[in-house]
Amino acid sequence: MANFRAIFEQNFFPYCLLISIFFLSCSPKDNSFAVLDYTIEKIDLKNNSMDVVFTITNSTSIDFKKNEWSLHWNQILGEPLAESIPEGIDFERVNGNSYFVFNFGDSWPLSAGESITFRIVTTGVMSRLPLGPKGAFVVTSNQSIDLHTNIHWQEAKGLEDLNLPTAKTRYQNLENVNSLPIDSIAWIVPSPTYSTKPTTERLRLANWNVYFTSENTMDEFDFLLKVPFEEMVSTLFPDVGLQWVKSVEEANFILKLSSDLTQEAYHLEIKQDHVVVATNSYGGLFYALQSLLQIDQIAILENRGWPIIKIDDKPRFSYRGFMLDISRNFYGLPKLKQIVDLMAMFKLNHFDIKLSDDEGWRLEIPGLPELTEIGSKRGYTTDESDRLIPMYGSGATGGETGNGFLSKDDFISLLQYAKSKNITIIPQLSFPSHARASIISMDARRNKLLAMGDVVGAEKYALSDPNDKSEYQSAQLYNDNAINICMESSFTFFDKVVEEVAAMYREADVPFKQFGIGADELPYGVWEGSPICYNSVNGNSTGVDFERLYNKALIRLKESIEKHGAIMSGWEDFLLVHSKNSQSETKLKEERFNYEVIPYSWNNTWRGGREDMVYKLANAGFKTVMSNSSAFYFDMANDNDMDAFGLSWSGYVDYFDTWAIDPQDIFANSVLNQKHNIQSDYISKTTRLKPSKRDNLIGIQSQLWTETVTNHQILEQMLVPNLIVFAERAWAKQPDWISNTAPTQEQKMLKEWNYFLNVLGKRTLPVLHHRFPEIVYDLPKPGGVIENDTLYVRSQFPGLQVRYSLDGSVPNQTSKLYQYPILIDSDDVVVLRSF
Structure with missing residues (x-):
């Protein structure tokens, strides 16, 4: 029998795998x-x-x-x-x-x-x-x-x-994936709320003669749409000629300001003689043009005209977010702007940037230079007076992504750029947990000023008590990563950071809406060995305990943020009782902060006992974001393939896990329940989202933590197409199949999943490559079997090319293209490769 091997390379990324192990x-x-x-x-x-x-x-x-x-x-x-x-x-x-x-x-x-x-x-x-x-x-x-x-x-x-996965197991796992005719699939991702099926086409519109109509005044139009429209067209359609006309008869593009449409909603209609775009907001206009751009680029790539089509579209969730951890590894301003472009293309509107953690501080704070002089660098050090210790492969000098930070000007530029793409930047700076980078930086500042004889200056922004004997271990086994909340200097530091961040928003002329404190995974036992805390607790006649002490600290942080007009947000942990149960704790604390904070519910591992925490928070009255680790964590590896980047503490999370979950009822998908061994008796004991509280689930957010993301290429592969699949779930309406019961639900769902994979492989990824040819996105490994001397191959995304050789050599772009089953001789050595 023939030998069979399949290799996979990410767009020629030289990390080589033979699927036959x-x-x-x-x-x-x-x-x-x-x-x-x-x-x-x-x-x-x-x-x-x-x-x-x-x-x-x-x-x-x-x-x-x-x-x-x-x-x-x-x-x-x-x-x-x-x-x-x-x-x-x-x-x-x-x-x-x-x-x-x-x-x-x-x-x-x-x-x-x-x-x-x-x-x-x-x-x-x-x-x-x-x-x-x-x-x-x-x-x-x-x-x-x-x-x-x-x-x-x-x-x-x-x-x-x-x-380990093999070519055969991958082939078997793709049994429900098959190719569909390209004329039968959609033009736009994420899927519009309503769209007619195109039957005919018209020529691409190269020159736009635009007429505006509205029941409102022209001044309002100039402010809301005209100037932004011109800027958007020049950016998204740089080759288009644009002129305003004074009558409908002269126009081939009609722009309407429609008060009937909700925020970010739009109407797009392509007719034989003109195009109509109607909206009521900057965001709606931007998304209408993004949809038109996808249509236009598909037409270019497929050498055809624009479809005659009518689209009415609006987002399912008002909050559609992506969080990137740039503290563990840093990628620079150009990459962040590119990510903003990707988010905008797929209609995401909140970019949560993790700017600090134990392993790095990545934002310049005027007046606190040590945060970036020390906290933005990793490498060999004897005492961390000059840099942080090496982590995640940063080596002796920091490696490709271990060092670096955003300057003040960088951050302002990013704020302005994101605003133009209808994206809100949320700065996330960890306090009081996951704060080792800031603690070490301020320790270095303290030691430097003490050596200069400046005792007052040395203690002004100190975050740690040198006499603290608390014994604890964080989730990542640090014993010194929690800021001491009993020291007034800790709040002086926090106020200073928030003040400087708010100033950057003012200088950028961008609203400062939200500030994230992280506050996840606070180790049990922190502060209990600090003399400063001991005196604070026992010196209070009302018997304040550490739980209350922490809550009082959180109230101070909230007030500091609110002073600048922003809302405090954090991971769900800061609303849970701080106990020895650590990440298995499920009890909400009594302090509710007037329900004026936004929790992000993240620790939702299947059968971990906290899958329903997001619903408990929403039912309690909090405006809540779902950040589900078992569905929306891009850093959870797709499977246990030896080459797979990411972690797996929340299980293996593949594209189907992201696409198939219903945020408003995570147990509604019978296939996911079966996949993750969720039984009806388990579900019966969980909390469900009350219909009256549905508006409290304001949206969903995807995350990419970067412990294993040590270069730009890995970042791109873990980001795309994960981001596209997530955007479908964040924007598109609730799928019809979710209300069915098994096995009908499974049949309808798998049919729609196959349809989406066809759209992704045949249209969305080619368009993305056309717009961003430099991005090295993930090409899932092909599956293959040899049966009766015949080679059969399946691909996760129909439309991807699979090329092969029969002599054991690595296929290249000139190798034979697999299009249908082929006969194999007994002495052939078959090698497959995705392109």
């Missing part, structure tokens, strides 16, 4: 670097451990002398067990859960040109490559030397227990 070597070789070969000999899932061989080759000209060198690296899964480490090597897990160091003693010199090898056992299994060792470097003689890391895992005993 072979990998191509893509590791660079350079004799100016040292090399770490990390070989997994055995995987023991039962005991959650691995047998690993370290081989370090010194390809430099420098001798690594005994007692004078150390190996540093980051690794998310697979911490060395101390008792397994050879004598003469000391192991240290530096603060946090993934920065490891081996210090080599008397018997471990490594001369130039030589290698050393030793074996260890780990706790934790590196189940995917992005979770393994990265950012390795050697420190010797007060200098750091980067290492190339090669991971060898293909021959590991116990590998089969990981149940």
